[in-house]
Amino acid sequence: MEIRQTASGVFLKDIEHFDPIQIFECGQAFRWVKAKDGFLGVVRGRVLKLKEIDGGFELQNTCMEEFQSVWAQYFDIYRDYGAIKTELAKDDAIKAAIDFGSGIRILNQDFWEMLISFIISANNNIPRIKGIIERLSFRYGEKITSSEGEFYAFPDSLALSCAAEEDLLRCGCGYRARYIKETARMVESGEVSFERIKDMSYREALNLLLKCPGVGHKVADCVLLFSAGKYEAFPLDVWIKRAMEKLYGLNGKNDVYIRGFAKERFGSLAGFAQQYLFYSEISR
DNA sequence: TGGCAGGGTCATA
């Protein structure tokens, strides 16, 4: 892989296991949109454009310094996905899913944004989840003016803890409005924070997150996997259940059993397995 | 055009 500064950004050449469509559509991110000549994302108060050119990818509206301090970690650039896939593919059943989503990477996203985004995701569909997040950002987030136009950052915890429930309802949050407000308060008070979560074991972190209203096992696993590097997390949703039933004959087994099965089979790589299975399943 | 299902969670029994 070669990384170099260009006039318009940072160019990545010969990067393996990297497919923007798969990365942005494997269920982990809600704020990337397809533009006419690439992808536009609002990430940590910044707007990034990702464009495929000359057999590589250019990250526009950024520089080398910011690449090293922000984007390399965000895109998980330095992780050896080849090794992960080789290890997981020892299990024949998941091989096809890995080949299908071979360009997936697990993004390192903002803890607070993931927490609220996945509370919103409960019993909801993806287009609507994205719409709610956009409206919350527009209503409560900082405006970002970039060469690509005007965007709005994801609102901070103070903004949402102070928001009127009525206004959250107007953004389309529905019954999740009070969960968002209360969880925002818990984050604002420091009761729940990335600082605490990051140094905890997976199990401890899970138990802390479960104290937040609107956060069950699945939502907590998403937050831990997508923002805290807890790769043993295995978010178990209806899609993954379907995939696991088909691949491993787990029909009729309950969530506890399926999670135990995944832990046994995928171990510390369970989160990566989940992403390959999810993307493969929703793409059928 | 109406009715269903949707990246689950929570309360109740």
Add this chain to the structure above:
DNA sequence: TATGACCCTGCC
């Protein structure tokens, strides 16, 4: 441990 309700809206 198992059901049903739940805001709202895409989508068939």
